[in-house]
Every structure is written in structure tokens, then in C-alpha cells.
Amino acid sequence: MKGIVFTEFLEMIENKFSPEMADRIIEQADLRSGGIYTAVGTYDHSEMIELASRLSDETGIAPAEIMRSFGMYLFERFYTMFPIYFDRVSSSFDFLQRIEGYIHVEVRKLYPEAELPSFACATPHPGCLRLTYRSARPFAVLAEGLIRGCIAHYGEAVDIEVEDLSDGTGTAARFLLTKRDLPP
Amino acid sequence: LSDVEQLKRRLERERQARKAAEAIAEEKTREIYQTNIQLQQLNSRLEELVRQRTAELAAAHDEAVRASQAKSHFLANMSHELRTPLNAIIGIAEMLRDDAVDDDRPDLLEPLERIHRAGHHLLHLINEILDLSKIEAGKLELSLEEVEPASLLRDALVTAEPLAARNGNRLETRFAQDLGRIQTDPLRLRQIVLNLLSNACKFTEQGTVTLEAWREDMDEDRWLVVGVADTGIGMTPDQLDRLFQEFSQADASTTRKYGGTGLGLAISRKLARLMGGDITVESTLGQGSRFVIRIPARTASAMATMPVATADGPREPASAAAKNRVLVIDDEETVRDLMRRFLTREGFEVVTAADGEEGLRLARDLRPALITLDVLMPGLDGWAVLKELTGTPALADIPVVMLTILEEKNRGYALGASDYLTKPIDRDRLRALLGRYCEAAVAKQALVVEDDPDLRAWLCRLLREGGWTVAEAENGRVGLACLAASPTDLVLLDLMMPEIDGFEFLERLRSTEAGRHVPVIVVTAAEMSDRDRQRLNGGVLRILQKGGHDRDQLLAELHALLAAHGSRQAA
Numbered sequence: 001m002k003g004i005v006f007t008e009f010l011e012m013i014e015n016k017f018s019p020e021m022a023d024r025i026i027e028q029a030d031l032r033s034g035g036i037y038t039a040v041g042t043y044d045h046s047e048m049i050e051l052a053s054r055l056s057d058e059t060g061i062a063p064a065e066i067m068r069s070f071g072m073y074l075f076e077r078f079y080t081m082f083p084i085y086f087d088r089v090s091s092s093f094d095f096l097q098r099i100e101g102y103i104h105v106e107v108r109k110l111y112p113e114a115e116l117p118s119f120a121c122a123t124p125h126p127g128c129l130r131l132t133y134r135s136a137r138p139f140a141v142l143a144e145g146l147i148r149g150c151i152a153h154y155g156e157a158v159d160i161e162v163e164d165l166s167d168g169t170g171t172a173a174r175f176l177l178t179k180r181d182l183p184p
Numbered sequence: 185l186s187d188v189e190q191l192k193r194r195l196e197r198e199r200q201a202r203k204a205a206e207a208i209a210e211e212k213t214r215e216i217y218q219t220n221i222q223l224q225q226l227n228s229r230l231e232e233l234v235r236q237r238t239a240e241l242a243a244a245h246d247e248a249v250r251a252s253q254a255k256s257h258f259l260a261n262m263s264h265e266l267r268t269p270l271n272a273i274i275g276i277a278e279m280l281r282d283d284a285v286d287d288d289r290p291d292l293l294e295p296l297e298r299i300h301r302a303g304h305h306l307l308h309l310i311n312e313i314l315d316l317s318k319i320e321a322g323k324l325e326l327s328l329e330e331v332e333p334a335s336l337l338r339d340a341l342v343t344a345e346p347l348a349a350r351n352g353n354r355l356e357t358r359f360a361q362d363l364g365r366i367q368t369d370p371l372r373l374r375q376i377v378l379n380l381l382s383n384a385c386k387f388t389e390q391g392t393v394t395l396e397a398w399r400e401d402m403d404e405d406r407w408l409v410v411g412v413a414d415t416g417i418g419m420t421p422d423q424l425d426r427l428f429q430e431f432s433q434a435d436a437s438t439t440r441k442y443g444g445t446g447l448g449l450a451i452s453r454k455l456a457r458l459m460g461g462d463i464t465v466e467s468t469l470g471q472g473s474r475f476v477i478r479i480p481a482r483t484a485s486a487m488a489t490m491p492v493a494t495a496d497g498p499r500e501p502a503s504a505a506a507k508n509r510v511l512v513i514d515d516e517e518t519v520r521d522l523m524r525r526f527l528t529r530e531g532f533e534v535v536t537a538a539d540g541e542e543g544l545r546l547a548r549d550l551r552p553a554l555i556t557l558d559v560l561m562p563g564l565d566g567w568a569v570l571k572e573l574t575g576t577p578a579l580a581d582i583p584v585v586m587l588t589i590l591e592e593k594n595r596g597y598a599l600g601a602s603d604y605l606t607k608p609i610d611r612d613r614l615r616a617l618l619g620r621y622c623e624a625a626v627a628k629q630a631l632v633v634e635d636d637p638d639l640r641a642w643l644c645r646l647l648r649e650g651g652w653t654v655a656e657a658e659n660g661r662v663g664l665a666c667l668a669a670s671p672t673d674l675v676l677l678d679l680m681m682p683e684i685d686g687f688e689f690l691e692r693l694r695s696t697e698a699g700r701h702v703p704v705i706v707v708t709a710a711e712m713s714d715r716d717r718q719r720l721n722g723g724v725l726r727i728l729q730k731g732g733h734d735r736d737q738l739l740a741e742l743h744a745l746l747a748a749h750g751s752r753q754a755a
Contacts, residue, residue, distance in 0.1 A: 007201075023190050026197070036197045038205035040212075 001048055001137070002114060003041035005074070009051060010037065012073050017059070025054035042113070045137045064141045071145015072152060079153060092151045092158060093129045093177070097121045117143065127179040138170030147175055259317050266310050267589045267607055272518040274303040274608045279525060286645070307608060312447045319454045325594050326369040326458065328483055333363045333373075333408050337397055340374050344381040344393075352390045353414075360398035366408050367482045372455050376463070379448040380412040380475045388416030388472070399481070406481035407461070413474040419467040427465060428453045452477075459483045509533045510618070511552035513543030513569060514587070515561040519607070523556065523587075526611060530618060540564025544572055547579055554621045557601075559588040567599060574600035583621045585614075629670065632656045633663035633689060634678040634707070643676055643707065660684025664692055667699060675704045677724070679716070687719050 013022040026035035029050045033043050049063075052070075056063045079086060085103055089095045099119045107114055117135035124130055133143045144162055151158045157180040165172035277300040284292040318324045341355060348355045377395070384393040396411035419427070428449055453463045461479030510532045512523045520536040527534045535550055537543035541564055547555060555573065559566035566588060573579045583602035587609060596604045603617055630652040634640040637658070644654045655672065657663035659681045666672075675693070679686035686706065693699035706720070706727045720727075 019194065020190060023194060027193075034197070034200070036200040036204065038201040038208065040205055040208045 001043055001045040002039075002111065003037045003043060004039040005048060006037035006043055006051075007039050008074055008077050009048065009070055010035075012070060013055060016073075021055075021058060025051060025058060028057075029054045042111075045139070049138075067139070067141040068145040068148070071142045071147075072149035073145075074142075075146050075149025075153060090154075092147075092154045092156050093179075095150055095154075096129060096131060096147065096177075119143075129177040131175040131177065132165070132172070133175070134165075134172045136171065138166075140164070140166065140170040140173035143173070144175065147177070151177075256317065256323075259314065263310060263314050263589060267307070268516055268518070270303055270307050270310070271516070271522070271608045274300060274307065275518070275522040277303060278611065279522070303608075312451060315451050316447055316454070319451065319458065324455075324458060325592070326372060326483065327593055328367050329370055330365055330367050331370045331373075333366055333397060333410075334359055336370055336374060337377060337395060337410065340377045340381060341395055343378060344385060347382050347385040348393055351385055351388060353385055353388050354392045356392055356394045358394060358396040363397055363399060363408065364481075366479075368408075368459060368479060369483070372459070373479065376452040376455055376477055377410060377412070379452045380463075380477070383448065384412050384414035384416065384473070384475075388414040391415035391472070400478075401481070407478050408481055410477040410479075411474060412477075413472065415472040418469045418471050418473055420469050424465060424467055428463075509535065509550060509552040509554075511543065511546055511550065511555045512536045513540065513555060513561075513566070514558040515539055516558070519558065519587075522609075526614070527618070530615065532618065540566070540569040543569055547573060547582065548576075551579075552582060554618065555582055555584045556587045557584050559586060559590050559592075567595070570596070570599045570601060585617055585621070628652050628673040630654050630674040630676065631663060631666055631672040632676045633660060633681070633686070634676070635659055635681040636678070639678075639707075647676075660686065660689035660692075663689055667693065667696075671698050672702060675702055677704050677706050679706060679708045687716075690720065690724070 010022050010026075013025070029035070029047075031047050031050060033047060037043060052063045052066045055061070055066055059066075085098075085106070086095070089098065096119070100121065104116050104119075107116060115136060117133055117137075117139070120132040120134075122130040122132075131147065133140055135143075140162075144160070147160065151160075159178045159180055161176040161178070163174040163176070164170075165174055277296055281293060281296045281300060284290075284296055315324070337359070338357075341357065345355060381393065381395065392415050394411070394413045396413065398409055400407040400409055449463075456463045456477055456479060459479045460483055461477065463475060463477050465473060465475045467473035508531065510527050512520055512527070512534060514520050514523070514536070515538055517538075520538070524534045524536060535546055535552060537546050540561055543555070543557070544564075546552075557566045557569055564572075566586065570584055570586070573582065573584055580600075584600070586596040586601045586604045587607065588604075589607045593604045602621065605613060605617070630647045632640055632643045632647070632654060634643060634656075635658050640656055640658065644656050647654045652674070655666045655670070657666050661684045663675075663677075664684065677686050677689060681689075684692075686708070690704060693702065693704070704724045706724045708727065
């Protein structure tokens with residue numbers, strides 16, 4: 001998993017909770033990296049699960065909820081850090097449909113070794129987008145958070161139905177996004 | 185304290201992360217550097233490869249250009265090599281045919297006609313191949329003239345009549361009222377029309393071939409349109425596609441059944457395009473075809489150079505002394521022979537030169553009325569001779585007819601040639617030209633005194649063909665009687681004859697006022713003794729041994745002797 005996910009996660013803890021909280025969970029967690037992350041490095045994804053689990057212990061918030069919130073936070077951070085990917089993108093559906101064909105392509109240019117999840121898109125009918133997440137790692141919830149963050153970013157009213165495709169392991173899920181008709 | 189500890193830990197983590205990031209940056213930088221090196225190597229390898237390939241391509245290109253030049257050169261040479269013997273075949277076949285007619289030998293006439301036809305057919309094929317290669321090499325020149333298309337087309341139609349008759353076809357014309365005049369290359373236009381007409385006749389049986397013509401004039405856009413329609417076998421769309429390609433007929437079986445090289449149409453279309461026009465075709469299988477030629481009413485002169493000297497008309501003959509003297513400059517012995525035979529028969533005095541230097545020398549010495557000049561000769565070639573002739577004031581007035589295998593009319597005219605004939609020589613055209621430039625020999629009176637009737641008849645015919653009016657006598661007595669009746673310009677005299685023999689005839693002749701200066705040529709089969717020669721006492725121009733000459737040689741010799749005699753008398 002790319003280092004940026006870890007550095008952003010820790011920054012979120014420092015901002016939303018406190019630097020002490022961040023230090024504490026690093027100290028408590030059993031991390032091969034010792035909690036030393038750089039955005040340009042690559043680290044074992046189990047460390048993310050460990051960190052989320054420690055934060056859950058500290059705060060009492062369920063790990064899934066932590067990952068979902070982190071996803072929403074991370075999306076906004078992406079917008080700040082990589083505005084180029086948002087150029088000429090006007091809606092969440094627009095953006096989400098570009099993940100596989102554009103954003104992941106760009107990521108691979110910089111990090112050829114990156115193991116990225118797949119995001120298959122389909123439009124069963126207008127106003128509806130079906131995203132299918134598949135990964136070697138159990139981060140369907142993080143993906144859901146990112147999707148929600150995206151919808152929030154564009155300020156749209158979209159209903160999300162999540163269907164687990166991985167018998168609860170979190171490595172695959174289908175998200176059915178439906179635009180809500182706004183009352184006139 | 186715990187805050188400090190915590191900050192220290194945090195600082196340490198940040199420091200470590202920074203170092204890790206720096207290490208990653210360094211690693212990435214190294215990777216990029218290595219990649220750059222590899223790219224540079226790849227680049228220079230590619231550049232080297234491009235250089236190699238470019239060199240290979242340049243070599244291949246040079247090779248192709250050389251090959252193409254070699255091909256053109258080969259074609260030019262081959263055309264010369266092929267047409268030279270063809271000249272001889274066609275020319276000699278013509279001579280023999282004339283002989284067969286004269287000798288009333290229809291049995292010989294037919295095979296000679298066949299040789300003549302086959303020779304012409306072969307010549308036609310060679311010309312087609314040369315035309316095509318010339319067009320492709322961009323070396324074909326158009327000779328533009330103002331012509332009346334109506335008469336040009338009618339002329340082509342007359343030529344096509346025998347072809348139409350062969351397959352029982354009817355020829356029809358449908359010409360618009362006023363086709364006016366156009367500026368084009370009439371020979372090439374005729375070639376195209378004839379090609380289409382002959383194709384139409386070839387592929388139609390018991391049908392109709394229609395030649396149509398009309399004008400399409402819209403302001404500056406003026407065209408002559410000529411259509412050739414037939415009711416013949418027609419073509420499939422597939423056959424139409426391949427129609428204008430070289431060496432391609434509708435299909436291979438066509439070649440077997442109908443003959444031909446398959447070059448005609450390709451050449452015709454290329455010629456039409458060269459003139460700024462085109463040929464199109466529509467056809468229905470089993471119903472017939474219609475070819476339409478469309479050419480500009482005024483072919484742009486950029487596509488051709490106009491002959492410059494033709495408008496001046498024929499030049500005046502050089503001097504009165506040699507009004508019927510023709511100098512033939514040609515390195516080919518066969519051509520010189522044929523020309524000598526032909527011109528002698530036509531009543532000209534012929535002098536030949538085998539190369540340019542000799543030709544120039546003879547031109548200066550003899551001042552002929554006309555010079556025929558070959559182009560391709562070893563040493564000084566025809567162009568150089570022409571330049572020298574037109575550049576020498578004393579010789580510049582002698583008309584020069586280029587007589588060559590090369591089709592570079594415009595160059596000839598530009599250098600000052602009076603006319604241009606391509607080999608094999610069309611005798612009718614040559615005859616017409618000679619008439620234009622020279623005074624044909626005035627018919628002269630000759631007397632043949634010979635007791636052998638066959639030899640007498642032969643000599644008489646020979647002289648008549650040479651433009652002489654001939655009286656004949658079977659012995660010296662009759663000969664003297666003839667002379668008394670009418671004066672003569674020449675006597676051909678046998679020596680051994682009954683009643684009055686040659687010696688006595690000569691003595692009596694020289695004793696009369698009228699006969700004192702008449703040139704006498706002795707034609708004898710006898711070996712002359714010294715005594716015999718003394719008896720003749722220089723009273724004769726020349727002694728010719730019978731059997732030692734063929735008739736044309738003899739005739740040429742007679743002309744030469746008389747010319748020499750004439751100029752001596754004038755001097």
C-alpha cells in the first residue's frame with residue numbers, strides 16, 4: 001500500500017483527534033515499519049488494518065466506520081494535492097468513471113509496482129452507476145468512503161447501495177449509485 | 185516529560201521518514217539516470233540504424249536509377265539494333281516486290297508481301313514498346329499543329345476500313361456539324377483513334393463500329409470529344425478494371441484469340457493524358473463497348489515544343505550544278521545501299537558517306553542539292569554534322585533531311601533540319617520530300633546498242649527506271665540509224681555484234697559532228713586485249729564488264745559517270 005495512505009491517515013488522526021493519539025496508537029501497534037512512513041514509500045497493507053484497529057480501541061468507533069470516514073477525508077485531500085485529476089470533471093459519476101482508465105494509468109506511470117484495485121463501471125440506465133470494486137486487499141469500506149467523499153465533493157444527492165461480493169472479507173463489493181431526483 | 189518524549193519520538197519518526205524518502209528519491213534518481221543512459225544508447229543505436237538504413241536506401245535508390253538508366257539505354261540501343269535489320273528487311277522486301285511486279289512474277293509477289301507485312305507488324309510492336317517506355321520516362325515530345333479534326337478522323341477511318349471489312353463490320357460516322365480546328369499532335373491523335381478503331385473492329389464481328397466526334401466548348405474550357413462505339417463482345421466490370429494496364433488484355437485467352445500486345449490502350453490513355461485529356465470507357469458484356477477520348481482543343485505548348493523551321497518552307501536548292509545530287513550520310517551500309525538504289529531509280533545522282541567527317545567533306549566538295557543525314561553514327565554524330573552544316577555559310581542553304589531511328593523531331597528542327605523522317609523509311613514520304621527539295625532529273629535520251637536481247641531489255645529497263653528515255657538497237661548498223669534519226673545523250677555499247685561491231689560503231693560515231701562528244705559506255709563480256717583498248721583510243725567513258733555489276737550498281741555508276749562527265753564539260 002502506498003505511503004501516502006498512511007501519512008494521510010496519521011495526519012487525519014492528528015487533526016481530528018490529537019498528535020498524542022497518533023503517537024499512542026503507533027506505539028501500541030505492532031508495526032514492521034515502526035510507524036515511519038513517507039508518502040513516496042510502499043508499506044504492508046496489514047499495518048493500515050492494525051492502525052485502524054488501534055484507533056478503534058482508543059475511540060470505540062468501529063474499524064469499518066473509521067475506514068469509511070478516512071475514505072471521505074482522503075478524497076478531499078486528493079482534491080487538494082492532485083487538482084490536475086479534477087480538471088474538466090463536473091460530477092461524481094464523471095470522476096468515478098475515470099478512475100480505472102485515467103487515474104490508475106497515471107499512478108502506474110509513477111509507481112509501476114503499485115498493486116491497484118480494479119473499478120469496473122457500468123451505466124445500467126441514466127442516473128445510475130454501478131461500480132464493482134475488486135482487490136487483493138480488504139479495503140471495500142475505504143473504497144466506499146472515497147466514493148462518498150467524491151459525491152460530497154460535488155455536492156450531489158446520490159443514494160448508494162453496497163453489496164458485498166466477498167463473503168464479508170471486504171476484498172470485493174458492488175456499489176450501486178442512483179441520483180436522487182431533487183424536488184422541484 | 186512525556187510530551188517531550190512524545191515529541192522526540194515524533195521527530196525521530198519524521199527524520200527516519202525523511203531519510204527513507206531521500207533514499208527512495210536517490211534510488212529513483214539512479215533509476216532515471218540508468219534509464220536515461222539506456223535511452224541514449226538506444227537512441228544512438230537507432231540513429232546508427234537510421235543512418236545504415238538511409239545509406240542502404242540511397243544505395244538502392246541509386247541502383248534503381250542506374251537500372252532505369254540502363255533500361256532506357258538498353259531500350260534505345262535495342263531499338264536501334266532491332267530497327268536496323270528491320271530497315272533492311274522492309275526495304276529489301278520492297279525492292280524485291282517492285283522487281284517481282286516488273287518481272288511479272290506473282291508467285292514471288294505473295295511471299296514478298298508477307299515478308300513486308302510481317303516486317304511492318306514487327307516494327308509496329310517495337311514502336312509500341314518504345315512509345316510506352318518513352319512516355320514512362322517522360323521523354324515523349326508532342327509535335328503540335330493546327331489541324332481539322334474532321335479530316336484527321338476521316339483519314340483514320342479510311343485506314344481502318346480494311347480492318348472493319350475483315351470481320352464483316354460496318355463503319356459509321358456521326359460527326360457534329362462544325363468540329364472547327366484544334367491544336368494538337370495530329371500523329372498521336374491519329375494513333376489513339378486508330379488504336380481504338382482497330383480494337384473495335386477486332387472485337388466485333390458482323391456488327392457496327394461508329395466513330396463519333398463533337399465539341400464541348402464552354403468559354404475557356406474547349407474540348408474535342410471523339411467516341412468509338414462497337415456492337416462487339418463487350419467486357420465485364422472486372423475486365424474493365426484491368427483494361428488500361430500495360431501488357432493486360434481483358435484476359436489471357438483474349439491474347440490467344442485476338443492477338444496484340446495489350447500495349448495499345450495503355451499507350452493511348454497515356455498519350456491522351458499527355459495531351460491534357462483522357463480516355464474513358466463503358467461496356468456491357470455481349471453488347472459492346474464505347475470508348476470516349478476527350479482532349480483539349482488547344483493542347484498547352486508547355487507539354488510540347490513546336491517545330492521551328494517547318495513554317496519557313498523548303499529551302500532553295502544550293503547550286504545549279506548539282507540540282508539532282510543527293511548526299512546520303514549514314515553509317516549503315518544497308519541504308520546507304522537502299523538509299524542509293526531508291527534515289528538512283530528516282531533519277532538522282534547519289535553520293536554516300538559512311539561517317540560524319542566524310543559527309544562534311546563531300547558536302548563541301550560536291551555541294552549536293554540535298555543531304556540525308558543519320559543521327560546515330562560513330563565519331564561525329566548527326567547532330568554535330570547538322571550543326572556544322574548549318575553553321576557553315578557556304579553549306580547552310582543545303583536542305584538537310586534527318587533520316588533516323590530517333591524520334592527527336594523537335595531537336596532536329598531546332599538545329600536547322602529541313603525535315604525529319606524516321607526509319608524504316610516511308611518511300612512515298614521520301615519521294616515527296618525529294619520532289620520538294622530537288623529538281624528531279626530531267627528525262628534524258630539514251631541509246632542501247634546490244635545484240636543479246638535479254639541483256640538489251642535489262643539495260644533498257646534499268647535506264648528507264650533511272651529516268652531515261654531509251655532507244656534500242658540490236659547491232660551497230662541499227663544503232664547508227666537511230667542516231668541519225670534523233671540525237672542522244674548517252675550510248676551504252678556492246679563490242680561484239682554482227683554487221684557493225686562496237687569498234688566500228690564508235691569510229692563512225694566520232695566522225696560525225698553530233699556524235700563527237702556523246703559519252704559512250706562500253707558494256708562488254710569480252711576480255712579486252714591491249715589492242716582492243718588501243719582501238720577504243722580513250723573514246724569511251726568507261727568499260728564495264730558484264731556480270732560484274734548488279735543493275736543498281738550499274739545504274740549508280742552510270743549516273744556518277746555522267747555527272748562527272750557533265751561537270752568536266754561545264755568546266
